[in-house]
Amino acid sequence: MTESTTHHGTGPDHGTGAVVVVAAALLDGGRLLAARRSAPADLAGRWELPGGKVEPGERPEDALVRELREELGVEAVPGERIPGEWPLKPGYVLRVWTARLRSGEPRPLEDHDELRWLARHELDTVDWLDQDRPAVAEAALRLPAA
Numbered sequence: 001m002t003e004s005t006t007h008h009g010t011g012p013d014h015g016t017g018a019v020v021v022v023a024a025a026l027l028d029g030g031r032l033l034a035a036r037r038s039a040p041a042d043l044a045g046r047w048e049l050p051g052g053k054v055e056p057g058e059r060p061e062d063a064l065v066r067e068l069r070e071e072l073g074v075e076a077v078p079g080e081r082i083p084g085e086w087p088l089k090p091g092y093v094l095r096v097w098t099a100r101l102r103s104g105e106p107r108p109l110e111d112h113d114e115l116r117w118l119a120r121h122e123l124d125t126v127d128w129l130d131q132d133r134p135a136v137a138e139a140a141l142r143l144p145a146a
């Protein structure tokens with residue numbers, strides 16, 4: 001059993017009191033999905049790993065699947081947690097999992113206005129949110145180098 005299934009992560013994390021935002025390094029065909037935010041104004045135009053807030057009583061991996069369904073219209077399967085935790089605005093922390101597509105083709109249904117599948121050598125062609133950069137660098141190690 002993994003740590004994430006025993007930790008019934010509620011919105012506020014029991015360890016730190018912070019709200020957990022989960023995001024996916026969605027990997028398919030040797031590429032990583034980047035999503036361009038359409039809101040709020042201070043984040044719009046920057047690129048992120050898609051995800052969102054864990055709801056009270058929700059497991060983080062369930063939140064990840066729910067967010068990808070809502071935002072992208074796909075069914076995804078969470079993989080491994082990318083080690084680390086990154087601060088967002090005060091009271092919020094970001095945790096990232098790899099994920100794979102089970103079905104569907106991602107479309108920017110909510111929160112984003114553009115999606116791009118990026119190969120490893122293309123990852124620095126978009127302006128990632130600063131807080132997502134360490135996880136993107138880790139995810140890059142899971143992509144083929146060629």
Ligand code: DCM
Pocket residue numbers: 021022023043048049050051052053088089092094111129131132
């Ligand atoms: N967020 C982030 N990086 C991500 C996903 C989300 O910095 N990969 C931030 C943006 C918001 C907060 O987390 O401040 C909640 O995200 P959302 O508005 O998508 O629910």
